[in-house]
């Protein structure tokens with residue numbers, strides 16, 4: 242059995258930031274990070290537009306209270322305001338700290354860190370490194386892991402969290418290289434496995450965003466919070482779905498329909514293209530549904546709208562948003578200096594996740610905590626985003642709560658012994674799980690089943706939802722779960738058997754999908770990203786509360802958790 246003081250699952254921004262903080266707090270601690278990709282290939286590396294903080298470099302009268310208010314309003318009042326306060330207050334120091342680590346931010350002419358406008362933010366407060374911000378930050382953090390001597394297990398797939406009697410004791414992991422299975426025993430375990438965009442058929446997320454950490458937590462009996470809130474980013478490049486960053490609208494791009502109108506005037510007249518993502522995504526979906534979308538040949542009635550940057554001019558496009566130009570050119574042959582970019586909403590972010598308190602400790606229920614289990618980043622729900630996340634607040638959450646959680650873990654493990662753990666039953670069960678996957682002799686390949694699941698979620702749990710449609714979705718999902726027993730794997734070997742990992746990821750997606758659909762069915766109101774055509778109003782009287790969904794093979798149980806309202810009373814949300 243391998244042993245570490247702390248094992249962190251996930252090498253993205255949240256996991257790496259926590260690891261650095263643990264090492265800084267107590268350099269004697271033995272910390273390890275495990276990731277199924279190389280850490281530098283975590284989805285964080287793809288983050289583009291920036292990271293919010295009230296540095297006041299551009300808008301001098303900005304302050305943390307305004308950042309907190311924008312975040313809470315953006316969340317449709319579902320965010321926990323104590324958690325948001327920490328996020329907004331800590332943000333400037335978090336950026337300066339990144340800068341001291343070596344992150345190269347874009348600059349103003351006078352040398353200070355540049356800041357741009359972003360959707361739902363009332364001031365220009367988003368710091369950035371052109372439109373490759375995640376790349377700039379993650380590379381420095383991973384360099385720092387090496388500097389602090391943190392052990393990295395890359396290309397190991399974590400199969401299970403070991404939780405006994407409400408205490409986390411370690412993990413079970415599988416090495417892609419040769420199929421070796423190991424148990425890691427640890428005093429504290431942290432989950433930082435990112436989101437689940439791959440549960441849907443069009444997403445900005447990478448192939449590894451399969452919700453494994455969420456599924457592992459759910460299978461360990463931990464409830465998942467607010468899973469119904471799935472963010473559609475308004476501007477996925479049509480038809481591939483990859484992201485055209487919100488920074489493009491932050492720099493002044495227009496959204497145009499087939500009639501040549503800047504249609505956001507009808508939906509959010511004061512914010513226009515910089516309305517929050519839920520509102521902008523619905524506006525685009527409505528324009529397309531009303532026949533004002535555009536076809537590839539330029540005619541009306543098509544499946545996308547235009548994102549137009551031509552008026553910004555070549556120099557600004559190439560210096561501020563070069564990656565957006567590059568992606569459009571490489572993937573769909575559009576030269577954005579001279580042509581508008583075809584876009585439509587794409588699945589982007591999971592607001593919900595593993596419930597934590599503001600120290601990153603995982604909740605076991607509405608009142609209890611799991612000893613020694615922590616979570617942060619997109620996999621977690623501390624809830625700073627509530628029902629809808631504002632752009633550039635997620636990278637911020639990863640670094641602020643990564644740091645806080647790291648510090649809490651360092652405190653937690655000091656003077657503690659490693660837990661008692663018998664690894665044999667875990668090794669045996671994991672070995673059997675792999676063996677039985679290899680032994681499956683059905684007639685279905687993994688890819689079509691995964692595709693069917695992604696199509697099911699997109700069709701039955703999309704931008705607009707109703708009871709009837711979601712119930713049909715759950716029935717379909719049940720069929721797909723049964724079909725999982727009828728898959729077969731071509732590769733029966735041990736070396737680099739990526740089919741085994743795909744099969745395990747598909748299991749995660751099936752669990753997560755059921756939690757999303759069931760949570761969405763129970764929330765009979767419209768709030769943030771969750772829009773019910775059969776319940777089009779927000780219902781604070783009944784639903785100003787977080788959903789907690791408990792998974793079991795027999796079905797999902799729903800409970801609720803109160804929202805922390807400390808600063809801003811809920812109001813009607815208008816832009």
Ligand SMILES: Cc1cc2nc3c(=O)[nH]c(=O)nc-3n(C[C@H](O)[C@H](O)[C@H](O)COP(=O)(O)OP(=O)(O)OC[C@H]3O[C@@H](n4cnc5c(N)ncnc54)[C@H](O)[C@@H]3O)c2cc1C
Nearest residue numbers: 251252253254255277285289290291399435618619635636
């Ligand atoms: C294209 C794109 C652009 C974005 N742009 C911005 C932006 O400009 N600003 C902003 O604030 N937010 C942005 N976001 C959101 C933000 O990037 C993410 O929410 C954030 O980076 C998530 O970081 P994380 O550390 O939680 O997880 P990730 O970076 O997703 O890392 C997850 C880690 O977990 C590991 N892992 C997962 N499952 C397992 C397993 N079973 N076993 C072992 N390891 C596992 C992975 O290998 C990986 O290392 C963007 C997102 C996308 C997709």
